[in-house]
Amino acid sequence: MAPVAPPGRTEGPTPLFGAYGIVKRFGDFTANDGVDLEIRAGEIHALLGENGAGKSTLMKILYGLLEPTEGVVTHRGDVVRLGNPEAARALGIGMVFQHFSLCENLTVAENIALVMPPALSGGTLKARIGAVGATYGLHLDPDRPVWSLSAGERQRIEIIRCLLQDPKLLILDEPTSVLTPGEAELLFSVLERLRDEGRALLYISHRLDEVRRLCARATILRGGRVVGTCDPRAETARSMAALMVGAQVGEVKPPSGMLAGPERLVLSGLTLAAPGLHGTALGGVSLTVRGGEIVGIVGIAGNGQAELFDALSGEALAPEPGMVRFDGVASGRLGITARRRGGAGFVPEERNGHGAAPTLSLSDNAILSRHATAGLSRFGILRRAAAKALAQAVIGAFDVRKAGPDPAAGTLSGGNLQKYLMGREILAEPGILVVNQPTWGVDALAAAHIRQALLDLAGRGAAVLVISQDLDELFEIAGRIAVLHDGALSPAVPAAETTRETLGLLMGGGEPVPPAPPPAAITPDLAREPTHAH
Amino acid sequence: MSLDIVQMVLVTIVAAATPLMIAALGELVAERAGVLNLGVEGMMVLGAATGFAVAVETGSTLVGAAAGAGAGLALSALFGILTVVLSANQVASGLAMTILGLGLSGLVGASYVGLKREPAPHLRIPGLTDLPGIGRLLFGQDGFVYLAFALVAGVGWFLWRTRAGLILRAIGDDHTATHALGLKVRKARFLAVLFGGACAGLAGAYLSLAYTPFWAPAMTAGRGWIALALVVFASWRPLRVLAGAMLFGGATVLQLHAQAAGLGLPGQALSALPYLATILALVLLSLGRRQGGSLAPAALGRVFTPHR
Numbered sequence: 001m002a003p004v005a006p007p008g009r010t011e012g013p014t015p016l017f018g019a020y021g022i023v024k025r026f027g028d029f030t031a032n033d034g035v036d037l038e039i040r041a042g043e044i045h046a047l048l049g050e051n052g053a054g055k056s057t058l059m060k061i062l063y064g065l066l067e068p069t070e071g072v073v074t075h076r077g078d079v080v081r082l083g084n085p086e087a088a089r090a091l092g093i094g095m096v097f098q099h100f101s102l103c104e105n106l107t108v109a110e111n112i113a114l115v116m117p118p119a120l121s122g123g124t125l126k127a128r129i130g131a132v133g134a135t136y137g138l139h140l141d142p143d144r145p146v147w148s149l150s151a152g153e154r155q156r157i158e159i160i161r162c163l164l165q166d167p168k169l170l171i172l173d174e175p176t177s178v179l180t181p182g183e184a185e186l187l188f189s190v191l192e193r194l195r196d197e198g199r200a201l202l203y204i205s206h207r208l209d210e211v212r213r214l215c216a217r218a219t220i221l222r223g224g225r226v227v228g229t230c231d232p233r234a235e236t237a238r239s240m241a242a243l244m245v246g247a248q249v250g251e252v253k254p255p256s257g258m259l260a261g262p263e264r265l266v267l268s269g270l271t272l273a274a275p276g277l278h279g280t281a282l283g284g285v286s287l288t289v290r291g292g293e294i295v296g297i298v299g300i301a302g303n304g305q306a307e308l309f310d311a312l313s314g315e316a317l318a319p320e321p322g323m324v325r326f327d328g329v330a331s332g333r334l335g336i337t338a339r340r341r342g343g344a345g346f347v348p349e350e351r352n353g354h355g356a357a358p359t360l361s362l363s364d365n366a367i368l369s370r371h372a373t374a375g376l377s378r379f380g381i382l383r384r385a386a387a388k389a390l391a392q393a394v395i396g397a398f399d400v401r402k403a404g405p406d407p408a409a410g411t412l413s414g415g416n417l418q419k420y421l422m423g424r425e426i427l428a429e430p431g432i433l434v435v436n437q438p439t440w441g442v443d444a445l446a447a448a449h450i451r452q453a454l455l456d457l458a459g460r461g462a463a464v465l466v467i468s469q470d471l472d473e474l475f476e477i478a479g480r481i482a483v484l485h486d487g488a489l490s491p492a493v494p495a496a497e498t499t500r501e502t503l504g505l506l507m508g509g510g511e512p513v514p515p516a517p518p519p520a521a522i523t524p525d526l527a528r529e530p531t532h533a534h
Numbered sequence: 535m536s537l538d539i540v541q542m543v544l545v546t547i548v549a550a551a552t553p554l555m556i557a558a559l560g561e562l563v564a565e566r567a568g569v570l571n572l573g574v575e576g577m578m579v580l581g582a583a584t585g586f587a588v589a590v591e592t593g594s595t596l597v598g599a600a601a602g603a604g605a606g607l608a609l610s611a612l613f614g615i616l617t618v619v620l621s622a623n624q625v626a627s628g629l630a631m632t633i634l635g636l637g638l639s640g641l642v643g644a645s646y647v648g649l650k651r652e653p654a655p656h657l658r659i660p661g662l663t664d665l666p667g668i669g670r671l672l673f674g675q676d677g678f679v680y681l682a683f684a685l686v687a688g689v690g691w692f693l694w695r696t697r698a699g700l701i702l703r704a705i706g707d708d709h710t711a712t713h714a715l716g717l718k719v720r721k722a723r724f725l726a727v728l729f730g731g732a733c734a735g736l737a738g739a740y741l742s743l744a745y746t747p748f749w750a751p752a753m754t755a756g757r758g759w760i761a762l763a764l765v766v767f768a769s770w771r772p773l774r775v776l777a778g779a780m781l782f783g784g785a786t787v788l789q790l791h792a793q794a795a796g797l798g799l800p801g802q803a804l805s806a807l808p809y810l811a812t813i814l815a816l817v818l819l820s821l822g823r824r825q826g827g828s829l830a831p832a833a834l835g836r837v838f839t840p841h842r
Binding site: 101147 | 707
């Protein structure tokens with residue numbers, strides 16, 4: 001590992017913005033503990049750290065949303081007080097939020113007008129939006145309501161909103177988390193251009209490859225403290241990750257020989273109408289997952305992932321029983337519990353509210369999905385001791401960090417709750433496991449743990465289907481990858497034989513998807529015969 | 535002659551629609567900011583009692599109307615403190631305001647029951663007011679009616695043509711996002727609630743000063759609830775409030791006439807008409823909705839607690 005400079009003031013001219021000795025306490029909890037940060041004009045500065053490292057707190061202090069308990073913020077060497085976002089904007093600080101600060105039922109122009117000086121409105125504003133859009137290649141129709149726009153387009157609104165204020169410092173919070181690879185490339189070119197114009201950018205991310213590509217300096221936070229500053233281009237992703245988590249990240253080990261097991265999960269021409277105005281219809285989705293393999297489904301959010309997951313888990317019923325087969329059993333019309341009894345397990349995308357009831361204890365949450373498969377009730381009466389024992393088993397096996405013996409699920413951090421939910425299903429030793437976004441918003445250490453658990457489960461002969469937006473993750477664990485675009489699934493191809501670019505194109509719908517095999521050709525008998533060996 | 539009968543019917547409809555319009559426009563502004571105020575009925579009835587009492591004591595309709603609006607404003611300030619400042623549940627607080635308002639109005643108006651006053655003066659422009667067919671309708675109303683129509687235009691202009699109105703709509707759509715942008719969510723909501731309360735109080739004062747110039751306990755007779763339904767019926771748009779108020783006012787007048795004429799239809803069925811129309815409008819609106827987006831202010835009824 002390359003040496004990393006110790007934290008503290010660095011040499012050089014007066015920075016554009018500086019934050020020194022920042023301490024922020026929420027009650028007993030110290031989110032920032034003596035953080036120093038210097039940002040210079042014309043640089044893209046990375047702020048790296050795990051979830052809970054204090055990145056968001058620091059960024060909110062810089063944008064005037066929070067006031068530090070101790071410490072000062074400086075602008076060109078002068079101490080400034082950022083009491084509110086207007087004060088920050090007046091100093092030329094702009095912010096692109098991760099969870100966009102947009103009002104869905106307002107138009108693009110109205111959302112931008114919210115933070116513009118009152119004089120700039122109506123036609124003048126629309127002209128300015130068009131001009132900035134043309135300059136940076138960020139095209140937007142100012143009269144469209146936000147709800148009708150994609151995540152990438154919404155981010156453009158945020159960026160244009162900042163650019164119209166001619167910011168000296170632009171803060172971007174996890175800006176690529178919702179973008180396709182193509183959209184991310186466009187964003188990078190915009191950011192590089194802004195840097196070349198002499199603006200400072202603070203780039204908050206945990207995607208190390210992006211940081212190494214874009215940023216000349218990085219400040220790494222862990223547990224609310226600065227643990228190092230470095231030049232990401234001179235570091236490896238591993239050395240920075242080690243600083244971030246304070247421990248060597250174990251590399252995920254794929255099992256050496258993936259055996260071609262029997263076909264355990266078979267989708268044949270699964271077609272489903274869109275569940276609502278915002279939903280996506282599934283059009284003839286066909287896929288086979290064998291025992292012992294992990295198949296990944298990648299796609300941009302909103303292309304049918306949730307609908308596909310619901311059809312697999314039984315939250316939505318397929319029109320024909322045979323469209324979904326678990327271990328040869330036509331399960332398309334079976335309910336959730338019946339599917340679980342048949343040896344399937346499901347982990348949905350949304351942890352709080354879908355995977356777990358946030359206000360219920362962990363043991364109660366164990367009952368929610370395991371009541372039928374773990375003997376947690378007898379004649380309709382709950383067996384609390386058994387539920388508690390199961391919860392403890394999951395907590396022990398998956399290293400779930402929590403406060404108290406049996407806390408409410410909502411009090412756990414995202415990564416720990418996700419580990420608990422994965423463990424809850426995996427300890428049932430399902431023959432088929434379907435997971436939607438297994439490591440979304442989970443820190444690197446927990447993510448590695450979860451991925452390893454999935455690989456181990458497949459190694460024990462289970463068929464694992466992972467729906468994810470994270471291509472890196474799928475390349476790490478999946479044997480085959482298919483792309484979901486607009487409710488249609490491309491054929492699954494071996495991960496080793498495809499590239500990010502190919503998949504990225506398919507995700508954007510840039511290439512015609514080859515037609516799936518006609519569903520009529522798959523009969524139950526035929527489907528059980530191995531069609532090709534791995 | 536028949537032209538004058540039509541005019542007479544229209545004048546009664548406008549008179550019945552006016553309190554609904556004023557109260558609904560105030561509630562529309564509050565709901566556009568994201569606050570559901572179920573206390574409209576209470577604020578209205580308190581406005582009616584206070585307005586009448588003050589008008590009797592001072593002898594001035596104008597001062598009475600102002601006092602009625604002030605009474606509604608005071609009650610809504612209590613509602614605002616509960617829901618906006620202390621983040622209490624809006625539905626429960628609103629219902630409490632209605633009950634409190636009904637009780638307080640009984641107290642305020644106790645010694646004024648049975649008194650009568652001259653109704654609020656009507657506009658009279660020689661020549662114009664005497665025009666056959668439209669004279670009384672256009673140039674012979676009282677001040678409340680003209681104020682109600684001005685409010686329709688004013689609220690529409692404020693919400694869609696001013697920056698403050700834009701901010702108000704944005705806050706009603708997503709308070710988390712607007713807070714993150716540094717906009718003053720609670721201040722805007724509090725002001726919107728106050729405006730709604732003042733309008734409700736004024737609508738009540740119209741009842742006791744112009745519509746039926748006396749005070750009787752619970753004289754609003756559910757008009758506050760009709761105003762609430764009207765906001766939904768109008769899908770939170772001022773011009774549709776105007777149209778809906780005429781429709782609902784028409785139903786009220788029709789009900790009176792039907793009773794007088796001894797029609798077979800029971801009066802209760804006709805009193806239920808505004809609510810049935812609201813349900814029908816909701817169904818039609820959600821059927822005819824576009825691909826997405828939401829008709830109601832998306833943050834309506836949701837409590838906002840900033841963490842700072």
